[in-house]
Amino acid sequence: MTFDDHASAELLPSTRRALFHRTAKAQSEGRAPSLVAAVVRDGEIVWRGGRGSVAGQVPDADTQYRIGSITKTFTAVLVLRLRDEGLLDLNDPLAKHLPSAGLHAGVDEVTVGQLLAHTGGLAAEAPSPWWERTPGTVRPALADVLGEEPLRHPTGRRHHYSNPGYTLLGSLVEELRGAPWEEVLRTEVLEPLGLHRTSAQPKAPYAQGLAVHPWADVLLAEPVEDLGLMAPAGQLWSTTDDLARFAVFLARGDERVLSAESVREMRTPAAPPEAGDRYLDYGLGVQLLNLEERTLAGHMGSLPGFLAGLMFSEEEGVAAVALANCTSGPLLGTLAAELVQTVIEAEPRIPETWRPAAEVDQGVLELAGPWYWGTHAFGLRLRGDDGLELGPLSGTGRAASFRAEADGTWTGLNGYYAGETLRAVRREDGSVSHLDLGSFVFTREPYEAGAPVPGGVDARGWFGVG
Incomplete structure (x- = not known):
């Protein structure tokens, strides 16, 4: 000790x-x-x-x-x-x-x-x-x-x-x-x-x-x-x-x-x-x-x-x-x-000692990082217990922890997404297209072209007003 x-x-x-x-x-x-x-x-x-x-x-x-x-x-x-x-x-x-x-x-x-x-x-x-x-x-x-x-x-x-x-x-x-x-x-x-x-x-x-x-x-x-x-x-x-x-x-x-x-x-x-x-x-x-x-x-x-x-x-x-x-x-x-x-x-609780994960699923690891729901920026982090944490990169918003399931999906444990299913949707070549969270589509870029964003993405793309 x-x-x-x-x-x-x-x-x-x-x-x-x-x-x-x-x-x-x-x-x-x-x-x-x-x-x-x-x-x-x-x-x-x-x-x-x-x-x-x-x-x-x-x-x-x-x-x-x-x-x-x-x-x-x-x-x-x-x-x-x-x-x-x-x-x-x-x-x-x-x-x-x-x-x-x-x-x-x-x-x-x-x-x-x-x-x-x-x-x-x-x-x-x-x-x-x-x-x-x-x-x-x-x-x-x-x-x-x-x-x-x-x-x-x-x-x-x-x-x-x-x-x-x-x-x-x-x-x-x-x-x-x-x-x-x-x-x-x-x-x-x-x-x-x-x-x-x-x-x-x-x-x-x-x-x-x-x-x-x-x-x-x-x-x-x-x-x-x-x-x-x-x-x-x-x-x-x-x-x-x-x-x-x-x-x-x-x-x-x-x-x-x-x-x-x-x-x-x-x-x-x-x-x-x-x-x-x-x-x-x-x-x-x-x-x-x-x-x-x-x-x-x-x-x-x-x-x-x-x-x-x-x-x-x-x-x-x-x-x-x-x-x-x-x-x-x-x-x-x-x-x-x-x-x-x-x-x-x-006597605030002394944090647990951080230790790196013993092993990692490369298919899950590639999900870590920033994602966008519309224009809202979120971060997805892997936990040491094979779960995930999703939360806004700044300010307040819907955040939740997720438990890994045997079928490769994750189940929300708290907040707005409690009980909801998070899944990574992949293209035919195995690459990740987007995340689906209770019908919400999360993409790597805001309103990513080619992603199945509900309502579609305007073909003109982003524009300025001069």
């Missing part, structure tokens, strides 16, 4: 103090009985902090807290696994796999993908009494979760966060796996990822859920309910260490659970923010926090007595988790984001 590599793996004392200061401030100003946090960089936990008391002790990385709606991200992972195995399509209507949802008109046609992204139009909450403070036995069937009027908006028209929607997804998992949601989650996600301190029921040591009086420094114990059918929306308990590992998985993927491509899909915006919230997009079971310079992915959670936040930057390789045992107080999604930002700004 070189000195520089070692320096990049550990946080500086000043950064560690800044993280502890921010965490201590959140616990103190938020009046949380206890608060724990952790930071991950490049796949390793590099900082932990705890404040307050759980059973007379400062909480640590092994102390369980309830994580509320971060549970939804775990449920989404199970659904994506079903999709990747070919057992469902995200465009499938719910009724195709879960006929019991047909108790109410309209719910049948909500798609799996719409439920994941909260665009199905379903109500935000189950009917009274409030499901988070009542036992799951109050709602023994889906009809009790959905109520008489389950839809609040036209299906697919807007983002509207829905807890019952994730109850339906949990029931979908049980239907297709033939086993309880909790069991499927344990065998397919928790055990492979080594999340041994994440569970549906609390396991000592764990924090008690508490409410803090808004006008006095006194506490009230909150009830801890088994949520029954609502469990896939908010049941889980976990620790900072387990959630840190889960954040690494959400950034990188793990072939034992979900591929890197599938977790990237989870992090891709699938729904715009709700009215009045311009900072928060939603992917598939993942919230996307839009900051000025970057987007963080993760999820926030709450249940009576508990708050939780998990945020990470895949690009920078930094994640943070924060957990507290209070009904209201510190904004832990914000805290997690600030911890990530603190590390990124104090």
